[in-house]
Amino acid sequence: xxxxxxxxxxxxxxxxxxxxxxxxxxxxLVYSDGNTYLNWFQQRPGQSPxxxxxxxxxxxxxxxxxxxxxxxxxDFTLKISRVEAEDVGVYYCMQGTHWPRTFGQGTKxxxx
Amino acid sequence: EVQLVESGGGLVQPxxxxxxxxxxxxxxxxxxxxxxVRQAPGKGLEWVANIKQxxxxxxxxxxxxxxxxxxxxxxxxxxxxxxNSLRAEDTAVYYCARGMTTADYWGQGTLVTxxx
Numbered sequence: 001x002x003x004x005x006x007x008x009x010x011x012x013x014x015x016x017x018x019x020x021x022x023x024x025x026x027x028x029l030v031y032s033d034g035n036t037y038l039n040w041f042q043q044r045p046g047q048s049p050x051x052x053x054x055x056x057x058x059x060x061x062x063x064x065x066x067x068x069x070x071x072x073x074x075d076f077t078l079k080i081s082r083v084e085a086e087d088v089g090v091y092y093c094m095q096g097t098h099w100p101r102t103f104g105q106g107t108k109x110x111x112x
Numbered sequence: 113e114v115q116l117v118e119s120g121g122g123l124v125q126p127x128x129x130x131x132x133x134x135x136x137x138x139x140x141x142x143x144x145x146x147x148x149v150r151q152a153p154g155k156g157l158e159w160v161a162n163i164k165q166x167x168x169x170x171x172x173x174x175x176x177x178x179x180x181x182x183x184x185x186x187x188x189x190x191x192x193x194x195x196n197s198l199r200a201e202d203t204a205v206y207y208c209a210r211g212m213t214t215a216d217y218w219g220q221g222t223l224v225t226x227x228x
Contacts, residue, residue, distance in 0.1 A: 001174075031213075037213040037214065039214045041215075043157075048207060048219065048220055048221055049149075049157060049207070049215070049218055050218070051215060051216050051217075051218075054214045055214075092156065092157055094157070094159070094214075096211075096213030096214050097213070099171050100171065100172070100173045100174070101162070103157045103158065103159065104156075105156050106156045106157070
């Protein structure tokens with residue numbers, strides 16, 4: 001199975017400051033069709049997960065543009081340009097290239 | 113508006129069975145792969161199973177192979193997860209989600225507790 005490793009696992013951030021979460025995969029996530037199926041999800045306390053980013057860098061409708069995704073191959077990053085109070089929660093990366101699909105352990109973002 | 117509504121969770125004894133359902137609306141159900149994802153209490157997300165649009169392909173995480181069966185009824189816009197031989201470690205919130213390489217919409221989840 002493809003192992004997804006996130007860092008850090010806990011991220012205290014000051015409001016208005018940037019934040020960055022890394023995700024690395026044990027195998028390349030480039031699929032035979034040329035796409036890289038790396039997703040980012042946000043789970044706010046007490047809520048279902050919500051997709052933020054798909055195929056590395058495509059932001060979902062309604063997701064603020066302070067969220068951005070980047071990376072290639074086996075190394076990926078989710079960045080929040082200026083953290084707001086509503087960004088508190090756990091963030092997961094997930095690969096959709098290999099079976100079984102796998103998630104990272106999650107990164108808990110909290111306000112300092 | 114896309115909606116996914118899970119049901120069927122509850123308390124079951126070890127070794128028991130449970131069938132989860134997911135009612136889909138707001139999109140053309142038979143044109144999408146569907147997914148089950150679970151989350152143990154206080155833990156992270158774990159992908160469980162996927163099913164193709166016509167049910168001809170199914171994939172499972174190793175820990176549920178031979179015990180869980182994913183299925184769908186496109187006429188009823190519904191997704192199912194039949195869970196047999198349940199173990200304590202299957203205790204989790206089970207989410208229904210849309211997609212194959214991703215999960216763009218999620219339901220609210222249904223809690224399954226396996227305990228004597």
